[in-house]
Amino acid sequence: MLISANIHQSDAWATLQQSATDHSIQANWTLPIVSSAGVVSGLVSVFFNSTKMPTNENLAIVQQGARTLAALITHAKSKTLELRKQLSLHQQLENRQNALNDSNGLLKKALAQRTEVQSQLIELENMAALGTMMSSLTHEMNTPIGVAITAASFLHDVQQMVLKKLQDEQLKKSELVSYFNDAAEASIIIERNLSRADELIKTFKQLSIDQHSQDLRSFNLCEYVYEVLLSLKPRLKATPHKFCIDVPADLTISSNAGAISQLLINLIMNSAQHAFPKGSIGQIIIKARLTKADNNLKNVQIDYYDNGIGMNEETIENIYKPFFTLARDSGGSGLGMHICNNIVMKVLRGNIDCQSQPGKGVHFSLNFPI
Secondary structure, eight states: OEEESSGGGOGGGGGGHHHHHHTTOOEEEEEEEEOTTSOEEEEEEEEESSOOOOOHHHHHHHHHHHHHHHHHHHHHHHHHHHHHHHHHHHHHHHHHHHHHHHHHHHHHHHHHHHHHHHHHHHHHHHHHHHHHHHHHHHHHHHHHHHHHHHHHHHHHHHHHHHHHHHHTTOOOHHHHHHHHHHHHHHHHHHHHHHHHHHHHHHHHHHHHHHHTOOOOEEEEHHHHHHHHHHHTHHHHTTOOOEEEEEOOTTOEEEEOHHHHHHHHHHHHHHHHHHTSOTTOOOEEEEEEEEEEOTTSOEEEEEEEEEOSSOOOHHHHHHTTSTTOOSOGGGTOOSOHHHHHHHIIIIISOOEEEEEEOTTSOEEEEEEEEO
């Protein structure tokens, strides 16, 4: 505290006498502004135009003013610090939001790319399935067409022989009767085998249509399972695995045939490629039956079994995730079971359940309304 009742007699004002005279300053009381923490943040200075010695009351008022200013300054500094912190936090949040927006943009782009890749891979699988069907059709058509051609060739040879004998007037009645019998038998053989070829063409045509159609249609499930197996014959001919089909012969359902075809193809090929050790003879069982849902509507339940190497709990938990595979080195895409799950859940509006243990094969249970 500095009290100068007469600044003309104060050593503190010795160098400022002229300035004080210019401003008519005769006395000065100066007190430091000290915070509660003991930090000096300024001075309170009171000037008078006449000499003046402060009373205790005067000093108390000035000291109170200094304390008030100290509190205000401390509060202002605290608020300024708080505002700076808030501004810094806001800036950090803004930076993080910008970074998050950038990350979200990249994530959306990555998801879009992944979806596009998925769609392309699914389309490739569909094209591969279609190619397999064409290969199966060619393979299956060879037998009936080959038999029909052989019968037609035999009929032509017999006809030429009979015609020559007739022209030479050497044809016997017994030979003519034999010719008619041979011609009738050959015609039956040709008709039967061409009819079989026609059935095969219709079957594979329907399978091909189903692969690219989401329409519902009524069909015999037992016959359809055999048609799917027939379409897979070229891909399975190198495997010794056995199939057991336990589906009622009269089980007719109204559903998405293409979706069911894709389901069975993915399950069968998944077993053929991954379930059985090389050289082993595996068994695949496909069962189907009608069930009733809680709302008394009819459902169909398809149970698929194989007696392969099975799966552990971790694999079962991840089996429906896209691109999850334990066979990437051997060409697995990790989309087969993901596609199956999507087909059952989204297309057939049903559910799929998997039960398996290492060394004890696998059981897929598919349940959906019809």
